[in-house]
Amino acid sequence: MKTISSQPVSNPGMGRGVRHIGQVSYLVIGALFALAILLQVFLAGGGIFASSSWLVMHRVFGNALSIFPVVLLVLALVARQSWRKIGLNGLLLVLVVLQGILITVPTSIGLPLLEALHPVNALIIFGLGLALLYTAWQDMQHSREQA
Numbered sequence: 001m002k003t004i005s006s007q008p009v010s011n012p013g014m015g016r017g018v019r020h021i022g023q024v025s026y027l028v029i030g031a032l033f034a035l036a037i038l039l040q041v042f043l044a045g046g047g048i049f050a051s052s053s054w055l056v057m058h059r060v061f062g063n064a065l066s067i068f069p070v071v072l073l074v075l076a077l078v079a080r081q082s083w084r085k086i087g088l089n090g091l092l093l094v095l096v097v098l099q100g101i102l103i104t105v106p107t108s109i110g111l112p113l114l115e116a117l118h119p120v121n122a123l124i125i126f127g128l129g130l131a132l133l134y135t136a137w138q139d140m141q142h143s144r145e146q147a
Helices: 012-049 053-065 067-078 083-108 112-146
Strands: none
Touching: 012 053, 012 067, 012 112, 053 067, 053 083, 067 083, 083 112
């Protein structure tokens, strides 16, 4: 009588395929995130220089953007990025959450000047997003050279 082994089958090639999918997906989502931040800046500019109704679009789109860092963090794990890069993806998520707080909480606690940190934090988010995108690109190039 034959028994079926409960041990998982080890297939290193399969792990590389999943990692590669994670790397490519990370690059695509990361690039979309960077472009979406540029669109956010455009919407904010429209709200300042054209019509305040643009700020409504800026707020709604900003709320939708908060899903990107969550997806990037998951993809960083799938792509088996270093713990340092995974931590930086976590920081990106924290900064995006902070972005919403910076526009709502300061006035309610009597410190409206702190709202000026909202665009500063946006620059930090954009810079960190680009840096993570660049290092992910380098990692993928390095993986290709190893294959």
